[in-house]
Structures are given as C-alpha cells and as structure tokens.
Amino acid sequence: MKKLLMHRAAKPVLFIVCLLPFAWLFYAAAADQLGANPAEALIRSLGDWTLRFLCIVLAVTPLRVMTGTPALARFRRMFGLFVAFYALMHLLSYVAFDMEFDATEIAKDIAKRPFILVGSLAGVLLALMAATSFNRAIKTLGAVRWRRLHQSVYVVAALAILHFYWMRAGKHNFAEVAVYGAILASLLGWRVWEAQRKLRLGATRPGRAKVGSAAILQKR
Numbered sequence: 001m002k003k004l005l006m007h008r009a010a011k012p013v014l015f016i017v018c019l020l021p022f023a024w025l026f027y028a029a030a031a032d033q034l035g036a037n038p039a040e041a042l043i044r045s046l047g048d049w050t051l052r053f054l055c056i057v058l059a060v061t062p063l064r065v066m067t068g069t070p071a072l073a074r075f076r077r078m079f080g081l082f083v084a085f086y087a088l089m090h091l092l093s094y095v096a097f098d099m100e101f102d103a104t105e106i107a108k109d110i111a112k113r114p115f116i117l118v119g120s121l122a123g124v125l126l127a128l129m130a131a132t133s134f135n136r137a138i139k140t141l142g143a144v145r146w147r148r149l150h151q152s153v154y155v156v157a158a159l160a161i162l163h164f165y166w167m168r169a170g171k172h173n174f175a176e177v178a179v180y181g182a183i184l185a186s187l188l189g190w191r192v193w194e195a196q197r198k199l200r201l202g203a204t205r206p207g208r209a210k211v212g213s214a215a216i217l218q219k220r
Contacts, residue, residue: 060079115165
C-alpha cells in the first residue's frame with residue numbers, strides 16, 4: 001500500500017478520479033440528462049460532492065493515524081482544494097443558472113433564505129484556505145496564523161451541515177443531513193479524543209512538556 005501511495009503516478013491518477021464527478025455532471029448537463037429541473041439537479045449535486053470531499057479531507061488524518069500510513073498525508077492538500085473547487089462550482093451554478101447573475105435577486109434570495117448566506121460564508125472560508133494552501137503562504141502568514149486560518153475547516157464543516165439542514169427543512173427531509181452530520185461529528189470527535197489521549201500520554205511521561213489540545217488540533 002505504501003508503495004502505491006508514494007508512486008509518482010498516485011497523485012495524477014487520484015486527481016483524475018476526483019474530477020470524474022464534475023466531468024459526469026458537465027456531460028449530463030450538456031446532454032440534457034439532469035431531469036425536469038436541470039439547474040436544481042446540478043446545484044444540489046455539486047453541493048453533495050462538496051460535502052463528500054469535505055468528509056474525505058477530514059478523514060485523511062484519522063486514517064493516517066489509525067492505519068499507520070503517513071503517506072496518506074501527501075493527498076490532503078489536493079482533497080482540500082477539491083472541496084473548494086466543488087464549493088465554487090456549486091456557488092457559480094446557483095448564481096448563473098438559478099439567479100442568472102442578477103445581483104438584486106441574489107440579495108433578495110439571501111434575505112429570504114438564510115441558508116444561502118450560511119453556505120456563502122463557508123465558501124468564503126474555503127476560498128481563503130485554498131488561496132493560502134501553498135508553502136509560500138505559510139512563510140507569508142507565519143505558521144501560527146496559517147494554522148489558525150486552516151483550522152476554520154471545522155467551522156466550514158458546521159456551516160455546511162447547517163446550510164444543508166436549512167435547505168432540507170422546507171421539505172422535512174433530513175435523512176441525508178443526518179448521515180453527513182454523523183460522519184462529520186465522528187471525524188471531529190476523533191480529533192477531540194486523540195487530543196485528550198495525547199494530553200494524558202504526555203502527562204504520564206516525566207520531563208515532557210504538556211501539549212494543549214488546541215496545539216494538537218492544529219493538524220487536520
């Protein structure tokens with residue numbers, strides 16, 4: 001497994017795999033295969049893939065630790081950029097196909113449906129993280145500020161679930177919301193548990209400085 005993950009073709013292959021959902025949706029839209037309401041189907045599908053990639057990027061660290069596979073960490077940045085990519089496509093599809101780039105109508109829609117505002121806030125945070133996901137940004141911002149900014153992925157997870165919940169509230173359909181909520185809660189809960197475990201482990205070792213849970217959680 002380690003050899004496969006470290007192979008030079010691993011990243012390009014995974015990159016193509018991550019693009020497949022977008023390629024299929026692009027084809028389906030062009031071929032008129034998105035059903036009676038193609039705009040809504042496209043917007044919601046892109047939103048679903050944003051949530052899926054958010055779950056994937058947050059799963060990298062738990063899987064890396066539990067399986068003892070440090071090579072998984074080399075894909076985390078790419079997964080994070082795909083979260084931002086699908087979120088951007090989700091937002092652009094709403095602006096283009098649902099609102100037809102009408103700023104006045106968009107403002108009215110946000111006032112009427114606050115879940116759009118929540119989703120937009122999550123999108124802004126994702127854009128900031130994507131724009132500072134490169135090594136040069138760490139030097140420019142400083143390690144501490146960079147880590148704090150990228151810890152906002154946890155805020156994004158909460159906003160994404162709230163956005164999804166409010167969107168489904170009108171139809172009282174919460175089954176998928178519960179599934180994504182449970183997955184994200186488990187992934188974030190693991191981080192709290194791991195932080196506490198390391199804190200207890202550090203406390204039992206004489207002469208070792210205690211590490212706060214906030215510092216441990218700096219690694220996604």
